Amino acid sequence: MHLNTRQITDKAFTVLTGASVVLLTVVLLIVLGPITWRGAKAVIFKDTIEFRKMQFALYHRGNYEDLQSEIAEVHQFRDAAYLIIDEFKHGIDTDELIDESKQIYRQFGKELKYKGTSGAEYQQIRSLAREIRDKLQATFQSNDKQIIQENIDYILQYRTNGEFVDTAAAGFFTLGEDFLKSVENIDLDKRQEYAGALQKVEDIILHLLGPKPDDPVPALSMDRYGATRWDLAQKLLDQLLWSEKWVQKEADQPMIKVRTLRAEQFEGTKLEPLFGYVQSNLDRMMKPMPTFYWRYFIDDSTPGHYFGGVGPEILGTLLLTLLAMIFVIPLGIISAAYLVECASDNMAVRIIRMGINTLAGVPSIVFGLFGLAFFVLFLIPLFGGASKPCILAASLTLAVLTLPVMIRASEEAIRSVPQTYKEASLGLGASRFRTFMKVTLPAALPGILTGIILSLSRVAGETAPILFTGAVALGPLPKSLFDPTRTLSYGSYDIAVGDRLAMMVPHKQYGMVVTLVLLILCLNAVAIILRAKVFRRLRGN
Amino acid sequence: MTVNNITQIQRTRPAVDRNQLLVLTPLQDLKGFLFHHLGRFLLFAVTCSSVFLVLLIFFFVVREGLPFFMKFSLSEFLTTKSWYPEATVPKFGALSLIVGSLYVTIAALIFAVPVGILAAIFLSDIVSLKVRDFVKPIIEILAAIPSVAYGFFAVLVLAPWLQNKFGFTTGTNALNASIVLSIMALPTIISVAEDSISAVGRELREASYGLGATRFETIFRVIIPAAHSGIIAAIVLGMMRAIGETMVVWMASGNANQIPSPWWDLSQSVRTMTATIAGDMGETPKDSPHYWSLFAIGVVLLVMTFLLNIVGEYFLASAKKKAGKS
Numbered sequence: 081m082h083l084n085t086r087q088i089t090d091k092a093f094t095v096l097t098g099a100s101v102v103l104l105t106v107v108l109l110i111v112l113g114p115i116t117w118r119g120a121k122a123v124i125f126k127d128t129i130e131f132r133k134m135q136f137a138l139y140h141r142g143n144y145e146d147l148q149s150e151i152a153e154v155h156q157f158r159d160a161a162y163l164i165i166d167e168f169k170h171g172i173d174t175d176e177l178i179d180e181s182k183q184i185y186r187q188f189g190k191e192l193k194y195k196g197t198s199g200a201e202y203q204q205i206r207s208l209a210r211e212i213r214d215k216l217q218a219t220f221q222s223n224d225k226q227i228i229q230e231n232i233d234y235i236l237q238y239r240t241n242g243e244f245v246d247t248a249a250a251g252f253f254t255l256g257e258d259f260l261k262s263v264e265n266i267d268l269d270k271r272q273e274y275a276g277a278l279q280k281v282e283d284i285i286l287h288l289l290g291p292k293p294d295d296p297v298p299a300l301s302m303d304r305y306g307a308t309r310w311d312l313a314q315k316l317l318d319q320l321l322w323s324e325k326w327v328q329k330e331a332d333q334p335m336i337k338v339r340t341l342r343a344e345q346f347e348g349t350k351l352e353p354l355f356g357y358v359q360s361n362l363d364r365m366m367k368p369m370p371t372f373y374w375r376y377f378i379d380d381s382t383p384g385h386y387f388g389g390v391g392p393e394i395l396g397t398l399l400l401t402l403l404a405m406i407f408v409i410p411l412g413i414i415s416a417a418y419l420v421e422c423a424s425d426n427m428a429v430r431i432i433r434m435g436i437n438t439l440a441g442v443p444s445i446v447f448g449l450f451g452l453a454f455f456v457l458f459l460i461p462l463f464g465g466a467s468k469p470c471i472l473a474a475s476l477t478l479a480v481l482t483l484p485v486m487i488r489a490s491e492e493a494i495r496s497v498p499q500t501y502k503e504a505s506l507g508l509g510a511s512r513f514r515t516f517m518k519v520t521l522p523a524a525l526p527g528i529l530t531g532i533i534l535s536l537s538r539v540a541g542e543t544a545p546i547l548f549t550g551a552v553a554l555g556p557l558p559k560s561l562f563d564p565t566r567t568l569s570y571g572s573y574d575i576a577v578g579d580r581l582a583m584m585v586p587h588k589q590y591g592m593v594v595t596l597v598l599l600i601l602c603l604n605a606v607a608i609i610l611r612a613k614v615f616r617r618l619r620g621n
Numbered sequence: 622m623t624v625n626n627i628t629q630i631q632r633t634r635p636a637v638d639r640n641q642l643l644v645l646t647p648l649q650d651l652k653g654f655l656f657h658h659l660g661r662f663l664l665f666a667v668t669c670s671s672v673f674l675v676l677l678i679f680f681f682v683v684r685e686g687l688p689f690f691m692k693f694s695l696s697e698f699l700t701t702k703s704w705y706p707e708a709t710v711p712k713f714g715a716l717s718l719i720v721g722s723l724y725v726t727i728a729a730l731i732f733a734v735p736v737g738i739l740a741a742i743f744l745s746d747i748v749s750l751k752v753r754d755f756v757k758p759i760i761e762i763l764a765a766i767p768s769v770a771y772g773f774f775a776v777l778v779l780a781p782w783l784q785n786k787f788g789f790t791t792g793t794n795a796l797n798a799s800i801v802l803s804i805m806a807l808p809t810i811i812s813v814a815e816d817s818i819s820a821v822g823r824e825l826r827e828a829s830y831g832l833g834a835t836r837f838e839t840i841f842r843v844i845i846p847a848a849h850s851g852i853i854a855a856i857v858l859g860m861m862r863a864i865g866e867t868m869v870v871w872m873a874s875g876n877a878n879q880i881p882s883p884w885w886d887l888s889q890s891v892r893t894m895t896a897t898i899a900g901d902m903g904e905t906p907k908d909s910p911h912y913w914s915l916f917a918i919g920v921v922l923l924v925m926t927f928l929l930n931i932v933g934e935y936f937l938a939s940a941k942k943k944a945g946k947s
Contacts, residue, residue, distance in 0.1 A: 100739035422664060445919070448902075593773045
């Protein structure tokens with residue numbers, strides 16, 4: 081019995097340790113899985129005609145003739161939708177109708193003057209026209225179909241009057257007739273309600289299809305195009321078909337989301353067919369096509385990363401890391417060489433090791449403070465530069481941060497070169513310097529390279545040290561080392577919490593961070609493979 | 622052909638002067654001596670740059686923080702809770718920031734230490750080398766993911782999930798920050814603990830098994846006591862990683878300047894020292910009390926991590942000594 085419990089505890093413990101490793105794996109999958117999945121959508125997705133329009137306008141990509149013929153094709157289907165809306169709107173948007181009648185009245189007055197009609201006749205015709213206009217306006221505002229019918233009939237009796245035939249005033253009659261037709265199926269008491277609901281529908285259509293071809297071009301590039309992605313188009317379609325409302329059914333209960341068909345709101349009106357039409361013709365209106373948008377990695381972006389890619393961010397990250405590496409590699413290898421080859425265990429070396437360990441333990445944000453106080457505010461002004469955050473200061477800060485990593489990795493690599501190599505070289509009469517340069521260093525090089533790649537990946541992901549020393553969220557491409565730059569790491573922070581506009585394009589948010597993670601994991605994979613190779617070779621010896 | 626080549630090479634090389642003595646002239650001797658020592662000194666000077674840099678960091682961070690300690694009282698800075706740096710009568714009480722830092726750090730360790738030590742035992746004592754080679758990259762990838770990506774995960778994935786699942790008022794809170802911090806501290810804890818557990822000699826294990834102990838008993842009664850200083854070092858180093866972390870806590874902790882009450886309520890937002898520096902420095906003019914105060918927080922952080930580092934080094938050294946003995 082006692083033995084049994086002991087064995088069970090033992091087994092349970094083994095399972096527990098295994099479970100901890102499984103937990104690690106699960107955590108890794110949870111952290112990377114959703115981010116990667118959503119981030120991939122920034123590059124691989126179904127685009128729409130709007131995307132191709134945007135690409136052509138912003139970057140001159142694609143074939144102009146093909147694009148034009150595609151646009152003509154989709155406009156056949158889009159125009160039908162616009163037509164439905166316009167017809168319905170005729171009966172709803174009274175303000176517009178009233179404006180129109182005013183316009184006709186003014187135009188008619190001008191024509192009369194132009195013809196040189198005499199004063200008394202002019203006054204008479206004009207007052208008649210005014211009467212028709214006021215009657216029309218009253219009709220537009222009326223909610224009673226009976227009155228509308230009577231009014232329109234009253235107006236139409238003037239149609240054949242000689243004064244009005246073939247003049248601007250003929251517009252009054254078509255306006256009236258059209259109105260009569262369009263109100264046939266509308267419950268006029270609900271007009272206010274319809275107007276509000278129609279506004280929403282028009283908004284969604286605007287987001288889906290973009291501005292109409294004859295509308296003025298909006299100032300912001302993000303407003304110039306409709307849904308550039310098929311998934312976004314489908315989301316908008318869902319919004320078009322269903323209206324969502326948060327209602328509180330019972331007191332003290334949380335609000336519940338209720339979805340109703342938008343078509344029900346417009347039941348029996350001329351707008352009702354719109355929903356079915358858009359639903360069944362969406363792909364003909366948008367022309368979705370699978371794309372691999374690899375230029376995401378080289379494109380510049382519009383403000384808020386609404387369109388475009390992460391090209392400048394990648395460039396900035398590479399610039400910072402490579403510059404930092406130029407500073408840190410010689411320093412790291414020389415320090416490691418001294419620590420392995422020359423140092424004995426005395427006080428000075430112990431202090432140096434202590435210094436390296438302390439440097440490794442300094443929090444990254446303190447490196448940021450140091451970079452601000454030393455490089456930006458002290459060193460660069462000392463040499464006559466402008467005292468502002470810049471690439472040089474940021475990469476120097478990163479170099480200081482990664483120095484311990486570099487020293488430790490190189491030290492390990494140099495130490496792992498077998499003693500026999502060195503002895504053979506020394507035995508041939510080579511000096512110690514020569515031995516190190518010709519024998520030890522080449523043998524240790526793969527190991528050192530591993531260290532370099534690992535510190536590269538560490539530097540590429542650091543954000544806190546460059547917050548105040550050279551990273552910006554928005555800005556032009558840097559022209560010199562004395563300009564700040566955009567980076568993937570700071571960009572990932574900013575796009576996640578800082579940028580309101582970016583919240584509307586989640587795939588761009590995830591795309592940025594996935595680019596960063598992928599870059600770093602690729603570097604790490606190279607380092608791991610390289611190290612495995614070195615390890616095998618040394619083991620073979 | 623090859624023989625021909627060799628003779629050719631021999632012919633083109635100048636013949637060695639066989640009459641020359643194999644003794645260096647005094648000048649050559651001096652030259653060699655000087656080169657040797659000069660080179661050594663140069664190398665030493667370059668290597669000292671790390672120490673020099675540490676001193677520079679201390680000097681410059683303290684220099685910018687010093688005006689703060691001259692103008693405001695240190696005890697008020699460390700013991701009061703009101704942090705109103707931009708008020709007309711600014712108040713600099715950093716207590717809740719310091720407590721916030723320690724709070725999320727300790728909470729993170731509570732999650733990370735058991736998992737980390739179990740995983741270290743799994744890697745060193747339970748599985749074969751093959752499985753180990755498979756698991757190691759997982760830990761390496763966890764360590765390689767940049768902190769801003771963890772922060773991104775915390776804000777956009779974890780926070781909404783916590784909010785919906787547990788009905789917290791906000792998803793960015795101490796719990797979120799400490800979960801993510803614990804993930805980030807795990808690789809450090811695992812690798813240091815595993816090194817020290819592996820370093821415990823075979824003899825101890827075999828003696829214990831020989832007495833009929835099960836693996837569980839061996840690990841708990843023999844190996845962990847023998848490796849305790851290394852494990853403590855692992856925890857201390859993991860703590861250093863968590864306390865100095867900036868991006869994750871800035872993004873995930875909610876940045877509310879308060880001490881959670883009741884003290885165990887992890888669902889409240891807190892604010893840490895690192896997040897305060899990162900968040901405030903951008904909009905602070907140089908040479909204002911607020912600016913100095915941020916450097917003063919930097920000094921506190923620096924001192925804290927320095928002390929932790931010394932503690933960690935002490936335990937690592939004693940672990941090494943023990944491993945050397947056995």
